Amino acid sequence: MIIRFGEVGCAAGSKESSEKRARRQALVSRWLPLIGAGSGGLLVAAALAGAAAAQTPVTSNGPPREVIPQVGEVGMPNFTMPSGTTNPFDGSGGSGAGSGTDTGGGDGSGSNASGSDALNTMLNQPWGIQAINESEALGINPSAVAATCVVESGCQNVGASGASSATGAFQMMPSTFNAMYAAALQDDPSLASTTTGGIDDPASQAAAAAEYLKQGAQQLQNAGISNPSVLDVRGYYNFGPSVGTQIAQASSSDLMSQYVSSSVLAANGISPGETVGQWQASVSAKIGNAAGQAVLS
Amino acid sequence: MGRMKSAWLFGLGVALSPILSFAQGLHAVRAVPGLACMLLDNKSLEATQQSALPPVFAEPSRGATRIGYPSSVVFVRWPLVEKNGFVAMVRLNGQPGWIAGDHLQPWHPMNGGNAKCTPSLMSNGRLGTSIR
Numbered sequence: 001m002i003i004r005f006g007e008v009g010c011a012a013g014s015k016e017s018s019e020k021r022a023r024r025q026a027l028v029s030r031w032l033p034l035i036g037a038g039s040g041g042l043l044v045a046a047a048l049a050g051a052a053a054a055q056t057p058v059t060s061n062g063p064p065r066e067v068i069p070q071v072g073e074v075g076m077p078n079f080t081m082p083s084g085t086t087n088p089f090d091g092s093g094g095s096g097a098g099s100g101t102d103t104g105g106g107d108g109s110g111s112n113a114s115g116s117d118a119l120n121t122m123l124n125q126p127w128g129i130q131a132i133n134e135s136e137a138l139g140i141n142p143s144a145v146a147a148t149c150v151v152e153s154g155c156q157n158v159g160a161s162g163a164s165s166a167t168g169a170f171q172m173m174p175s176t177f178n179a180m181y182a183a184a185l186q187d188d189p190s191l192a193s194t195t196t197g198g199i200d201d202p203a204s205q206a207a208a209a210a211e212y213l214k215q216g217a218q219q220l221q222n223a224g225i226s227n228p229s230v231l232d233v234r235g236y237y238n239f240g241p242s243v244g245t246q247i248a249q250a251s252s253s254d255l256m257s258q259y260v261s262s263s264v265l266a267a268n269g270i271s272p273g274e275t276v277g278q279w280q281a282s283v284s285a286k287i288g289n290a291a292g293q294a295v296l297s
Numbered sequence: 298m299g300r301m302k303s304a305w306l307f308g309l310g311v312a313l314s315p316i317l318s319f320a321q322g323l324h325a326v327r328a329v330p331g332l333a334c335m336l337l338d339n340k341s342l343e344a345t346q347q348s349a350l351p352p353v354f355a356e357p358s359r360g361a362t363r364i365g366y367p368s369s370v371v372f373v374r375w376p377l378v379e380k381n382g383f384v385a386m387v388r389l390n391g392q393p394g395w396i397a398g399d400h401l402q403p404w405h406p407m408n409g410g411n412a413k414c415t416p417s418l419m420s421n422g423r424l425g426t427s428i429r
Contacts (some may be wrong), residue, residue: 176345215347222365224390224423241347242337245368249389249425251417254324257408258428259369261342270410277322 053215066078072179085168115143116290122143122146123157130194131206137188138216140210141297143290144230148209148237151286157202169202178217212237219245231291235292238261239264252277303375325417325427332387333375334404334426341400342369351400357383364394370426371401371414387416389424 028152038138039217061129122128131149136140149155160167165174172180184207185191196206216236220228223245236244239260256279257265258273265272270279284291336342336349344350347366354361357380371386378385385397406412412428419425 024411111408135377146314173345179348219347219366223368223388241346242341242344242350242367242369245389246370246426249323249368249419249423251323251324251419251425251427255406255408255424258406258410258412261407279321 109117117288118146147287155247170205184211332416353394357395
């Protein structure tokens, strides 16, 4: 979409407006040198008043050329869509009445969901579209879910690593996955027909992860953060509900090791000397432009 | 020449100050009197689900309304106020509440250092922690 300036209220082409414009131009060109020469405000005011009282018709070679600047609207970045898929954020695809996002062209309801680099990565997975649909059904910005899988596994359905039992694209522990998937199912019963409910199914994990992010965002709201961002909720997802909430309100110069146990730090590759601010910066770098987006849509 | 250089530096400082203050991130503005830091018990610290946390009640009773869940650092009223096994506290949003005392332990940094925790008013206008 292109925003054009200069169109509103301009009756270009009409004879009357052309004459007016020519008169105005003549007046300006007559008095501008005086103004430019640094004449006092009184002189300028008197001159303009005199000119207004003694307007004479002037001829000109047509109306002045009208400059219409064009500014590209700031929007989401371009997606590289896998062939055969429909970008649900496009608004022009085959999804009918629009997706309801800020950027959609349809008549959607206008959620907070927006595009991001992370979303692009998740969309490249066979289950990406399904994860987006599930996120929106649960009231979560799909970019928040995408950012989570980007940080956890690069959105790859990987197995457990090291001593942790966390597994899959969203690196969920079995107990957390089971509880969150059950909660997601309660919120959106249609999940039963679109997901297997197994921890090794990325679409099921996406639903469980979206539910976990939702609880995290609500917990942070309950703690006074009115519109938690993806970065705010990242601590909750990474370190659990009590520590994650605390980190969201910690001084950025505090050490992560003062809040998080050494074993958890080591499991997440965080050095003992890393500050809260440095950790947030490194997470932001991984997440990209989704970091500042709202989690709840 | 020296004055011009100073003016340049002043202008540069004014221009960069919003960027520098942003880079500084969240920070404590001042300590909040009447509160002290305590820590949830180890089991609660390791909880991965909200439902595993001890609830915060509106009154010092298990039958009272649950108003939320605590974060790892619990801001208790200081001097300590105890009633029916519950401890008076203030949540991060400033709301007063009560938490079961047997879910709390004295605050200590997780890295075993000797830093101190101060309940603080943060640069975003909310309660938070500063550990020094």
